[in-house]
C-alpha cells in the first residue's frame with residue numbers, strides 16, 4: 701500500500717498502549733432511527749466501531765431493533781419504545797437515561813424523524829448530557845426549532861449539518877455555501893460548539909480555528925455517507941480526542957476512505973456501506989504515516 705503524507709495540523713490519535721482494553725477506548729451511545737430509517741443509525745454504529753470506539757450501544761425504537769441488531773453483531777442494542785408513527789416518544793427519556801449514565805460520549809439524530817415528542821426529547825438530552833455529543837440530521841432539525849437560538853451549549857457539542865440543515869439552524873433558507881462558511885464560524889463562536897459544515901470541501905470550526913478538509917470526492921454524494929461520518933466522529937470522541945480534534949480527524953479519514961474506495965470502485969458506484977469497508981484502509985494509511993512521522 702502506498703503511503704500518504706499527513707497534512708499539517710491533522711490531529712494525532714494516540715498509539716494504543718499494549719495493556720489497553722475496550723474500556724480504554726470509550727463507551728459510545730448512539731440514539732436514532734425510526735420505522736423506515738433503520739439503516740442510518742446502523743451505518744453510524746458500524747462506523748463508530750470501525751473508528752475504534754471500545755464499546756458501542758445503539759438505542760433505537762423497538763420496532764426496528766431486530767433490523768438494526770442484525771446489521772452488525774459487534775455492537776449492543778438498547779430497545780426504546782416506539783410511538784404510533786414509528787418514532788421515539790418523549791417517554792423514551794427514562795430508558796435512555798439508564799444508558800446515558802454509563803456513556804462517555806453520545807451521538808443523536810440519524811434517522812430519528814421529527815415529532816413534537818422528539819423535539820422535547822432531543823433538546824432535553826442535548827441540555828442534560830454533560831459529556832461530548834455529536835448532533836446530526838434530525839437532531840439538528842429539532843435543535844433548530846428551539847426558540848432560544850443564541851444560547852451557548854453547556855457541554856462539548858459537535859454539530860454536523862449539510863447546507864440544507866445549516867440553513868435551518870440559522871433560519872436563513874437562501875444562504876449560499878460561501879455565506880454559510882462565514883456564518884458557520886460565527887455560529888460556532890457564539891454557541892460555543894464545533895460546527896462541521898459538510899460539503900465538497902467540508903469546513904470544521906470552533907469559531908477560532910478552521911479546518912478546510914482536503915480529502916473526499918463526489919462519490920460521497922450518496923445517502924448514508926453523512927451517517928458514517930457521525931459514527932466516526934463519535935469514535936474519535938470515545939477515544940478521548942477533544943471535540944475539535946475528533947471532528948477534524950473524522951472528516952479527514954472519512955474523505956480518505958472515499959478516495960481509497962473510488963480507486964477500486966467508481967464514484968457513482970460508491971455506497972455508504974462500501975465506505976465502511978474502506979475506513980479500515982484509511983485508518984491503516986493514517987496510522988502508518990503517523991508512526992513514520994514520529995519515528
Ligand SMILES: NC(=O)C1=CN([C@@H]2O[C@H](COP(=O)(O)OP(=O)(O)OC[C@H]3O[C@@H](n4cnc5c(N)ncnc54)[C@H](O)[C@@H]3O)[C@@H](O)[C@H]2O)[C@@H](O)CC1
Pocket residue numbers: 736737738739740741809810811812813837838862863864865898899923924925926927
Ligand atoms: N439509510 C437510511 O436510513 C438513511 C436515512 N437518512 C436520514 O434521513 C433523514 C433526512 O436526511 P436528509 O439529509 O435527506 O434531510 P434533508 O431534509 O435535509 O434533505 C436533504 C435535501 O437537502 C438538499 N441539500 C441542499 N444542500 C445540500 C447539501 N450540501 N448536502 C445534502 N443535501 C443538500 C438535497 O437536495 C436533499 O434532497 C435524516 O434523519 C437522515 O439521517 C439519510 O441519512 C439517508 C440514509
Ligand SMILES: Nc1ncnc2c1ncn2[C@@H]1O[C@H](COP(=O)(O)OP(=O)(O)O)[C@@H](O)[C@H]1O
Pocket residue numbers: 837862898899900901902915916917918919920921922923924925926927928929
Ligand atoms: N461532492 C462531494 N465531495 C466531497 N464530499 C461530499 C460531496 N458530497 C457529499 N459529500 C460528503 O458526504 C457527506 C454527506 O452527508 P449527508 O448529506 O449528511 O448524508 P446522509 O444524511 O445521507 O448520510 C458529507 O460528509 C459531505 O461532506
Ligand SMILES: [Mg+2]
Pocket residue numbers: 836837926927
Ligand atoms: Mg445527514
